[in-house]
Amino acid sequence: MTIKYVALAGAVLMLSGCGGSDDATTTNVYIPQTPTTPTASQILKETIEAASNGGGIESFILPENLSDIPQDPNNPLTEEKVALGKLLYHETALATQGVNGDRNGTWSCASCHHADAGFKSGVPQGIAEGGEGFGMKGEGRMLAAGFDAASADPRFRPDVQPIASPSVLNTAYQDVMLWNGQFGNNVEGIVNAGLAEAVLATPGTPKTNNLRLLSGLEVQAIAGTGVHRLKTSDDSILQTNAEYIAMFEAAFPEGSSDATEDAGKAIAAFERTVLASQSPFQQWLKGDEDAMTEDEMAGATLFFGRAGCVDCHRGPALSSEVGATEDEMFFALGFADFDPNNPQITGTVDDATSRGRGGFTGEESDNYKFKIAQLYNLADTNVFGHGASFESIRDVVAYKNTAVPQKVIPASALDPRFMPLGLTDEEVDQITAFLETALYDPNLSRYVPESLPSGNCSPVNDAIAQADLGC
Structure with missing residues (x-):
């Protein structure tokens, strides 16, 4: 037998x-046979695959190579342009157009978007001119004596953000910039393309830079030199410092007819390379199955699965994908605006700022919508939400879990995706662990120059900041 x-x-x-x-x-x-129990890593892979719309886990990987980074076709990335932009972004010697000449040379783009704060500001309201000090991670920045947004003397009106500084990190994946998306107009079908010119490029405002037909990062960088009292043309340090002259010529070998635009393009080119590609989650996506802890893995599985976070936070930046529609990019979630009673806030929140996207487009259906934020390196600050209305990452997760709006707005204005998630306290903790540590790149200092051609301190250069920073 x-x-x-x-x-x-x-x-x-x-x-x-x-x-x-x-x-x-x-x-x-x-x-x-005894069935094989899938590992946490296998479960997460399957969950991400199911949520990727066919793109697979690879669709969430942040690139390492310059050629793979999303870029404006009218501003192709080159190593020379990025190197120039990295310096200009941090260069405090560009700050010569201040209302108070005594403080010239003390601020830079990085004053409100610096590496130590995850490329946000370390305080609720970013301060360029009119601020002093830095602290450890920007949390020590404060108004200098005499400065007040309501000052009757224009020499003491600081350059402060009307809304919490959004992060520059991973913004290569955002077609339009600012919380209301008002900068960017270079691609047919982009969310701003159908707006009337009077709205998109309102005369007498920084929005006229949209007529340059560039992407959001490029437009913001160009407009920002004027808004934030920086000088990049005529007799600025860019034209008088030998190192900058040589770097500018290398970045724009065909010559330049508009130094302000090209300096902005260089800054934007650098910003496109600022990616949190060394975080544990990114390492896991690239094949290191031990890069995340059990709690981080569980939180990621909830994020991409039952909690539905990925329904709004998509793409490699976990913000919105390149080419996202308006409905995929802007959300009304009832976050509060700046609290005028907060001693760290100067000035008031005007109606247009409060209405977010609607304050820009004028469309009632856009009221109280704000651009979805990227989620990497959130743990670098305790400032969250466009109005700095949260002080911890867990607070934001718990808020979205209960779905009770902070701000009094019509219920009809709230996004229908803003609804209770039914998560337990343990699950809220797990998602928080994923956001706090698995999405944390510990090496953002690689995007900070060791020194500047001017010899100035950076990201701010007043006496108190020099002591704080040791420079």
Whole structure:
């Protein structure tokens, strides 16, 4: 009698019988195998695959190579342009257009978007001119004596943000810039493309830079030099410092007819390279299955699965994908505006700022919508939301779990995706762990120059900041 065992999926098949015998019988016996329990990593992979709209886990990987970074076709990335932009972004010597000449040379783009704060500001309201000090991560920045947004003397009106400084990190994946998306107009079908010119490029405002037909990062960088009292043309340091002259020529070898635009393009080119590509989650996506802890893995599985966070936070930046529609980019979630009673806030929140996207477009259906934020390196500050209305990452997760708006707005204005998630306290903790540590790149200092051609301190250069920063 011959016995054969045939392995099938999940079982062993045993065949028995007497070969060649007329009265032989055959009996099939199935011996179950112990099923293999999927690992947490396997479960997460399957969850992300299901949420990726066919893109797979690769669609969430941040690139390492310059050629793979999303870029404006009218501002192709080059190593020379990025190197120039990295310096200009941090250069406090560009700050020569202040209302108070005594403080010239003390601020830069990085004053309100610096690496130590995850490329946000370390305080609720970013301060360029009119601020002093820095602290450890920007949390020590404060108004200098005499400065007040309501000052009757224009020489003491600081350059402060009307809304919490959004992060520059991973903004290569955002077609339009600012919380209301008002900068960017270079691609047919982009969310701003259908707006009337009077709205998109309102005369007498920084929005006229949209007529340059560039992407949001480029437009913001160009407009920002004027808004934030920086000088990049005529007799600025860019034209008078030998190192900058040589770097500018290398970045724009065909020459330049508009130094302000090209300086902005260089800054934007650098900003496109500022990616949190060394975070544990990114390492896991690239194949290191031990890069995340069990809690981080569980939180990621909830994020991409049952909690539905990925329905809004998509793409490699976990903000919105390149080419996202307006509905995929702007959300009304009832976050509060700046609290005027907060001693760190100067000035008031005007109606247009309060209405977010609607304050820009003028469309009632856009009221109280703000651009979805990227989620990497949030743990670098305790400032969250466009109005700095949260002080911890867990507070934001818990807020979205309960879905009770902070701000009094019409219920009809709230996004229909803003609804209770039904998460337990443990699950809120797990998602928080994923956001706080798995999405944390510990090496953002690679985007900070060791020194500046001017020799100035950066990201701010007043006496108190020099002491804080040791420069």
